[in-house]
Amino acid sequence: MFVRLILILLAGIFVNNYILSQFLGICPFLGVSKRVETAAGMGIAVIFVITLACAATYLVYNLILVPLGLEYLYTIAFILVIAALVQFVEMFIKKSSPALYQALGVYLPLITTNCAVLGVAVSNMQVGYNFIESLVSGIGAAGGFTLAIVLFAGIRERIEFNDIPKAFEGFPIALIGAGLMSVSFLGFSGLIKL
Amino acid sequence: MEIINVVTAVASIGGMGVVFGGFLGYASKIFAVEVDPKVSKIQSVLPGANCGGCGYPGCAGCATAIAEGKAPVNACPVGGAKVAALVGEIMGVSAEESEPQVAFVKCNGTCNNAKMKYEYKGISDCAFEAQLSGGGAKGCAYGCLGLGNCVKVCAFGALSIKDGVAVVDEEKCVACGKCLEACPKGLIQFKPKNKKTAVRCSSKDFGKEVIANCSTGCIGCGICEKNCKFDAIHVENNLAVIDYTKCKDCGLCAMKCPKHAIKNERIEAMAAKKAAEAAAAKAAAPAGDSK
Numbered sequence: 353m354f355v356r357l358i359l360i361l362l363a364g365i366f367v368n369n370y371i372l373s374q375f376l377g378i379c380p381f382l383g384v385s386k387r388v389e390t391a392a393g394m395g396i397a398v399i400f401v402i403t404l405a406c407a408a409t410y411l412v413y414n415l416i417l418v419p420l421g422l423e424y425l426y427t428i429a430f431i432l433v434i435a436a437l438v439q440f441v442e443m444f445i446k447k448s449s450p451a452l453y454q455a456l457g458v459y460l461p462l463i464t465t466n467c468a469v470l471g472v473a474v475s476n477m478q479v480g481y482n483f484i485e486s487l488v489s490g491i492g493a494a495g496g497f498t499l500a501i502v503l504f505a506g507i508r509e510r511i512e513f514n515d516i517p518k519a520f521e522g523f524p525i526a527l528i529g530a531g532l533m534s535v536s537f538l539g540f541s542g543l544i545k546l
Numbered sequence: 547m548e549i550i551n552v553v554t555a556v557a558s559i560g561g562m563g564v565v566f567g568g569f570l571g572y573a574s575k576i577f578a579v580e581v582d583p584k585v586s587k588i589q590s591v592l593p594g595a596n597c598g599g600c601g602y603p604g605c606a607g608c609a610t611a612i613a614e615g616k617a618p619v620n621a622c623p624v625g626g627a628k629v630a631a632l633v634g635e636i637m638g639v640s641a642e643e644s645e646p647q648v649a650f651v652k653c654n655g656t657c658n659n660a661k662m663k664y665e666y667k668g669i670s671d672c673a674f675e676a677q678l679s680g681g682g683a684k685g686c687a688y689g690c691l692g693l694g695n696c697v698k699v700c701a702f703g704a705l706s707i708k709d710g711v712a713v714v715d716e717e718k719c720v721a722c723g724k725c726l727e728a729c730p731k732g733l734i735q736f737k738p739k740n741k742k743t744a745v746r747c748s749s750k751d752f753g754k755e756v757i758a759n760c761s762t763g764c765i766g767c768g769i770c771e772k773n774c775k776f777d778a779i780h781v782e783n784n785l786a787v788i789d790y791t792k793c794k795d796c797g798l799c800a801m802k803c804p805k806h807a808i809k810n811e812r813i814e815a816m817a818a819k820k821a822a823e824a825a826a827a828k829a830a831a832p833a834g835d836s837k
Contacts, residue, residue, distance in 0.1 A: 412562070416558060416562070417558075420554055420558055421554075422554065422555055422558055422559075425555060425558075425559060428559060429559060429562065432559070432562055432563060432566065433562075433566075436566035436567075436569070436570060439570055440569070440570060440573055443570075443573050443574055443577040444573070444577055446577065446579055447576075447577035447578075447579055448577075450579075513669055513671075513674075
């Protein structure tokens with residue numbers, strides 16, 4: 353059981369990396385990866401929200417949708433849950449920990465529209481993880497997101513100072529960098545079999 | 547197809563929406579953070595440039611600090627007396643006038659004055675060049691590199707590079723202090739706007755070395771110190787430093803400086819005017835003597 357949880361965690365971070373292997377959450381990946389500090393801030397916020405979202409969506413799916421036979425409504429239900437959850441978390445943090453609120457800043461509401469959150473929730477449901485496994489898989493997926501975005505921000509900081517052909521300046525070279533990162537993460541595929 | 551399926555679907559999702567909505571509405575009341583109404587009022591009168599010149603993260607941070615009494619009503623150096631008066635009105639305090647400051651660049655090593663060690667052809671970034679051996683291509687390790695990191699950060703267009711050295715336009719400068727941080731050599735400092743005398747050199751090298759590298763560097767001779775009647779200028783670490791609390795802006799030091807490292811804009815403007823007049827007189831005089 354314990355080994356399986358560790359494997360789920362590692363699979364989420366490396367093998368099934370949500371950005372580099374499944375291409376979810378690309379929008380924040382490109383949007384807030386200009387500097388390492390902001391990328392790390394976004395990553396931490398994502399870890400926080402995905403873990404909570406995994407718990408909430410698991411409960412909603414198994415306690416509401418399955419008993420009523422409404423499994424086919426999971427997409428809309430999950431979006432609803434995640435949006436409400438992020439709003440609530442924002443309010444809660446604003447009141448209880450202004451310092452954390454300042455640190456997470458604008459990234460928290462941005463995550464509402466991060467499809468990686470929905471992606472993790474849906475994939476947990478489809479694979480059929482239990483509650484604990486869902487949580488661990490969420491942490492792993494978010495950890496993978498953080499790893500990818502921080503590494504990518506580091507690369508982009510270096511790229512800034514390079515002599516890039518005019519046509520490749522800005523996003524084109526960033527996208528090429530992301531593609532190469534994705535290729536390198538291919539090396540992890542098949543490493544863990546669950 | 548049974549109608550009941552549709553009803554349960556609508557009811558359950560709709561119900562969830564209502565429950566979440568109600569819950570969030572309730573939570574927003576419980577977790578409401580009281581914001582001082584003064585904060586938003588103060589923020590509306592601040593310039594809104596978010597330059598950080600006050601030392602707080604942006605205008606919102608400054609407004610919060612003022613409302614909490616942690617910062618004075620004239621905390622915003624950009625807005626000056628006008629904004630301070632408005633903020634004072636909101637806070638119910640009268641604003642005390644703060645002396646306007648401007649930034650100035652402590653280097654006069656233009657292309658003609660300063661020697662170069664080598665030719666720099668790298669990235670156009672002062673911080674990058676300053677890491678190279680000898681602190682960049684300029685002969686003087688303290689001098690302005692002229693690649694314009696200060697120009698890039700200035701939100702008010704007050705800085706420019708002239709003859710390879712950064713120059714501040716005092717009319718545009720609002721003393722936000724961004725350039726002070728941007729300069730890797732620490733060449734930019736504040737001085738009171740009404741004091742026109744400034745030491746335009748930062749070299750702490752000994753006189754001989756300064757002369758070898760720059761024709762207008764401070765050699766630490768101390769002539770200014772001896773001539774100052776107000777004890778306002780002193781040579782510290784081979785460099786003349788003006789104490790603006792004592793300086794009366796007479797410009798005597800600028801006139802006596804053998805290397806012209808101290809500049810007084812008032813006197814310079816007068817001299818330029820005189821030279822222009824002399825040139826005009828010469829041009830106006832009949833070309834008789836140049837037969």
